[in-house]
Amino acid sequence: MDDPGDGKNAVVHPISQQCDGTKPKMSSTRMILLILGFLSTLAVVALIAVAVTQNQPLPKNIKFCTEKGSDTRSHSWQTDGLCESGPLCVMASTHWVWFGASGVAWALFCQQYGIVLDAGSSHTNLYVYEWPAEKENDTGVVKQVEVCKVEGPGISGYSHATEKAGPSLAQCLQQAKEVIPSAQHKETPVYLGATAGMRLLRLQNESAADKVLSSVGNTLRSAPFNFQGARIITGQEEGAYGWITINYLLGNFKQSGWKKLLHSLKSLSETSGALDLGGASTQITFVSKDLSSESPENQLYFRLYGKDYQTMENSDLPDPCFHKGYERTINISDFFKNPCTSDKKKQLPFSQLYIKGEGDYQKCRESIQKLFNKSICPYSSCSFNEIYLPPLQGDFGAFSAFYFVMNFLNLTSEPNPFALNKVTSTIESFCAQPWQEVKRAYHHIKEKYLSEYCFSGAYILSLLENGYGFTENNWQMIHFLGKIGSSDAGWTLGYMLNLTNMIPAEEPAGPPLSHGSYVGLMVLCSLVLVSVLLFAWLLFHKPKCLQKGIV
Ligand SMILES: Nc1ccn([C@@H]2O[C@H](COP(=O)(O)OP(=O)(O)OP(=O)(O)O)[C@@H](O)[C@H]2O)c(=O)n1
Ligand SMILES: [Ca+2]
Numbered sequence: 001m002d003d004p005g006d007g008k009n010a011v012v013h014p015i016s017q018q019c020d021g022t023k024p025k026m027s028s029t030r031m032i033l034l035i036l037g038f039l040s041t042l043a044v045v046a047l048i049a050v051a052v053t054q055n056q057p058l059p060k061n062i063k064f065c066t067e068k069g070s071d072t073r074s075h076s077w078q079t080d081g082l083c084e085s086g087p088l089c090v091m092a093s094t095h096w097v098w099f100g101a102s103g104v105a106w107a108l109f110c111q112q113y114g115i116v117l118d119a120g121s122s123h124t125n126l127y128v129y130e131w132p133a134e135k136e137n138d139t140g141v142v143k144q145v146e147v148c149k150v151e152g153p154g155i156s157g158y159s160h161a162t163e164k165a166g167p168s169l170a171q172c173l174q175q176a177k178e179v180i181p182s183a184q185h186k187e188t189p190v191y192l193g194a195t196a197g198m199r200l201l202r203l204q205n206e207s208a209a210d211k212v213l214s215s216v217g218n219t220l221r222s223a224p225f226n227f228q229g230a231r232i233i234t235g236q237e238e239g240a241y242g243w244i245t246i247n248y249l250l251g252n253f254k255q256s257g258w259k260k261l262l263h264s265l266k267s268l269s270e271t272s273g274a275l276d277l278g279g280a281s282t283q284i285t286f287v288s289k290d291l292s293s294e295s296p297e298n299q300l301y302f303r304l305y306g307k308d309y310q311t312m313e314n315s316d317l318p319d320p321c322f323h324k325g326y327e328r329t330i331n332i333s334d335f336f337k338n339p340c341t342s343d344k345k346k347q348l349p350f351s352q353l354y355i356k357g358e359g360d361y362q363k364c365r366e367s368i369q370k371l372f373n374k375s376i377c378p379y380s381s382c383s384f385n386e387i388y389l390p391p392l393q394g395d396f397g398a399f400s401a402f403y404f405v406m407n408f409l410n411l412t413s414e415p416n417p418f419a420l421n422k423v424t425s426t427i428e429s430f431c432a433q434p435w436q437e438v439k440r441a442y443h444h445i446k447e448k449y450l451s452e453y454c455f456s457g458a459y460i461l462s463l464l465e466n467g468y469g470f471t472e473n474n475w476q477m478i479h480f481l482g483k484i485g486s487s488d489a490g491w492t493l494g495y496m497l498n499l500t501n502m503i504p505a506e507e508p509a510g511p512p513l514s515h516g517s518y519v520g521l522m523v524l525c526s527l528v529l530v531s532v533l534l535f536a537w538l539l540f541h542k543p544k545c546l547q548k549g550i551v
Pocket of ligand 1: 123277278280404405448
């Protein structure tokens with residue numbers, strides 16, 4: 001700035017030439033005006049362009065509430081018809097959430113819901129998931145808000161009364177209706193996926209399996225939700241969706257992660273493998289360094305059902321995998337009924353078997369080991385039973401029965417997992433406890449589960465060590481997980497993410513600039529505009545003020 005108090009000391013500046021009464025030449029004034037006009041226009045255009053581009057609606061990611069509804073829970077939102085017509089919604093409830101688009105436009109988004117029923121071999125679980133609609137492609141935003149355990153057996157258990165399979169789900173559907181605001185019911189997708197129990201029933205009795213599916217389909221169709229199908233999923237899908245679930249919940253797909261998932265299989269080594277053990281099947285899923293799969297599915301799936309049985313001379317069957325003092329009677333006809341044992345059917349002179357526990361971990365483990373046939377492998381490496389298994393790699397999240405059993409035995413120590421020898425010795429000493437003692441100590445636990453923890457512990461160790469080849473060295477790469485955050489580890493979340501297109505086919509659409517660059521550019525453009533205007537103002541007003549100073 002020129003010194004207004006002392007004309008002599010005034011800094012000589014093109015503008016100050018006017019203070020001397022010297023008129024600037026017309027051509028240079030016009031030139032300056034032209035430059036100023038050009039710069040202002042440029043700054044205004046840049047400001048508008050940056051703002052418009054940055055705040056463009058992101059088509060796939062945005063959903064608006066469409067109906068008026070009532071809300072019973074603090075994290076759900078009432079909606080208003082205005083939301084149907086455009087991005088501008090009117091706030092009608094204190095529960096509403098407003099998202100500002102950098103001061104240019106405002107929009108309201110509400111919660112979305114999805115329901116998945118996991119129709120397992122032993123039971124059915126209904127899960128309700130919730131996420132803010134506008135963020136559906138962000139990892140970690142989908143959360144389990146409810147789980148309901150269906151009373152009674154798994155749906156495959158209704159093979160003799162197929163019409164009862166559907167109604168068995170009614171109570172959990174009612175619970176879902178209460179959890180999800182009624183305005184959202186119509187647009188809430190509901191999926192049912194049936195696993196090993198139904199796969200086995202389909203092999204045994206296809207028409208019964210169809211009738212069960214049709215019964216559950218009818219019940220789900222008559223619920224107020226958006227029914228999307230009830231089907232039997234393959235073991236490969238179960239493994240893959242379990243893998244998606246845990247990696248989604250662990251945040252391994254965050255931002256660049258989705259890109260990694262889609263574009264660079266190499267960087268997927270940063271994901272966790274998934275180990276699932278159900279009542280009638282088990283899956284291992286992980287990303288292998290070996291990208292050229294020798295096995296077409298590049299995943300492995302196998303069914304394991306029941307236990308090995310021994311030469312039977314009489315109807316007493318000593319079983320080392322049950323506690324000493326434990327007894328159970330089973331019908332031979334039931335035993336040979338399922339497809340995994342039917343080819344071993346024998347004519348026996350008795351109709352029932354009396355299982356008598358021996359509580360011998362070593363013997364139990366040896367019997368189980370015989371299930372894993374490692375003698376033939378048509379590939380460079382196998383788990384067992386001729387199933388391709390590339391070298392193990394990275395961390396693994398182990399859930400379902402892996403978790404139930406390890407959790408019961410207090411062997412799920414995180415973040416410092418127990419060493420393999422500690423796990424083995426714990427299971428061994430648990431198996432050695434007499435049944436009466438076990439029952440007394442754990443009277444609060446369902447007898448069916450309790451009686452099988454010794455077998456399940458030995459089975460898990462056989463599967464992981466002899467089957468998959470985990471050793472003392474990489475055992476601690478296995479993390480036994482029940483939940484991650486508020487969501488259960490399992491295939492259902494991954495299934496829903498896939499079917500609702502929340503696993504984007506390409507990197508999620510986002511604003512072209514990062515927030516920092518956007519703010520920086522806006523500030524820069526604004527500064528240019530302000531400077532230009534200030535310059536223009538000085539150009540036209542300074543003479544007077546300076547003249548005042550000189551007078
Ligand atoms: N609290 C629990 C719940 C289940 N289990 C046992 O864990 C096994 C697996 O249960 P789950 O994962 O629910 O199996 P499903 O999904 O029904 O079976 P699948 O996936 O094979 O269809 C069952 O044998 C059950 O006895 C357990 O020990 N403790
Ligand atoms: Ca399961």
